[in-house]
Amino acid sequence: MSEASRVENPYNEWINDNISHKKAGDVWLALTGYRDGQIKSHWLRANGRIDEVKTACMDAQFASLTPSLPEVAWDEREIHDLFGYHPKGHPDLRPLVRTPRWPASFYPMQKQSDDHIEWTDVEPDNPAKVVEGEGITIMKVGPTHAGIIESGHFVFSIIGENILHLDAHLFQNHRGVEKALESLSVQEAKPLISRICGADTVSHQYNFLSAVEQLAGRKVPEMIEWQRIILLESERILSHLNDLAQIPAGVGFTVAHQRGLAMKEMWQKGLSAIFGHRFLFDAMYQEKLAVSKKEQLQQLLASFITQWHKWRKLADRQQGFHDRMRGVGVVKRDDAEQLGAVGVALRAAGVSVDVRTLMPLYRHNRIHIPQVTGGDVEARFQVRLQEVEHSIALIRNALEHLQGNQQDTSWSIPDDLTGEAVSYSESPHGLNAHVMQIQNGVILRYHVKSGAYRNWPVLAFAVAGNAVADFPLINKSFELCYSCADR
């Protein structure tokens, strides 16, 4: 940014403060819009503190951060779509969430009432960004798919067998979850929070409870903290098992795919018997479960580990499988950092960031971060292998600390809960952050910024230059959920 533009731009503080945080290596948690015209960004610093930077819209406009921080491109488009605030200077303001079916004056996050909406009877497709030129073909896929997959619409620009550009049109599954959470009480919001996403539900539950407890000033008993670690790590194993089983399917390695799915099923059945739900929906809200089931969990771990070693051997020794994954869907370190990649995708590019190292919940644990550098499908596969084994170790450690009756009878959610809280956790799909604003026990604003949301633009970047036929493989190596991105 030149000196001249520093002087001219009334928002230079907003832009410069955010740039300084990025330069300092802070982790960007969320960019949140509010009905009163405020825009806030929250940064997680290396010392674990959360810093807030804010600006206010003038004439429904605010200065876009995207030219300096490309990772916020989607967030600003979303604010534009849902609030009607214009991010001035944004290089690509095509609709992201809204569709031509939405009434022109309809900005759902501005709306106070739940009036019936008159959707326009047209196709929901938004303009696609494609590459034009001789020999280039455009291939559209979705939103419905040939198998059992979440809905998403992809527009590929292809030359020969290679992808030049992928324009991902997500938000087909946009239900309006954040708006649906408004005006609910903490109790009423719980089941909705659990169901933001079937793959990262525990992480969402944790963030919600963490936000509520920050405002209520609750000192969470250590036994309950150990249980939360068990739940978060159990979910990580479940999700990684799913992804590890899906990657072999991308190259036709059916044995590893089927045995991987069977292993996932075994783990999932076990979790269901212990925590009462196959996906751990609402599991963290019940605080007295794990101790009585300690032995059951130890047995499950023991039989799981036997299966795991067998499966790892099968996957490890197939050199053809690994050759097939190497050099495919590469995201280099610099690109991963600039695009705001998180989770497995970031660590596979050689960046040692895992926010569990900053979460107070894990203060008694040493978090091992896999040292992998390739940034390709193989690297993402290897990171997951190591993380499953580390999660097993974390669960074992937590089980050793679980003893006695840890029910916290003194705790109940205060009726008059008021304030704003930001919470985060490392979901199986990477950094997941929530921002909650609540007044007298009623939610005013709830914003969810999931790991998948952050990584979708990274996936689109990763597939460029690769063969079209490798898209399923690259896609599976990210295995991003649509639901917690679309909300």
Add this chain to the structure above:
Amino acid sequence: MIQRKKSLQCRHVDAGSCNACEQELTALLSKELDIQHYGIDIVASPRHADALLVTGPVTDTMQPALKKVWEAVPKPRQLIAVGDCAAGCGVFQKAYASHGGVDKVLEKPDQTILGCPPDPEKILDTLRELMNS
């Protein structure tokens, strides 16, 4: 109807699910449940399908695509709502961009498989009953 007793080809459309129903449908294809050995399968085109499995509360963006897929399924056909959201009793049915269930957009489903998400065994049992009815 004799042929339908021997097989049930299903097409799946996600109309706003949280992906838990998808994971359970995927579990049907695992070697443990293996729906194919009962003559049930997930097919790639609605034109090959006897039944449509819908998950999710039907988001507005997915509504036109869902309608097109349903129109493409040849008659006689079965509409199956998989999970509470598609059945109209899920947690997001009142969200602004959700139509609140498959019956609001297409027609009353022939079968409704409740659960959030329904167990894969339950889905399998319902599909087998439907195939043999």
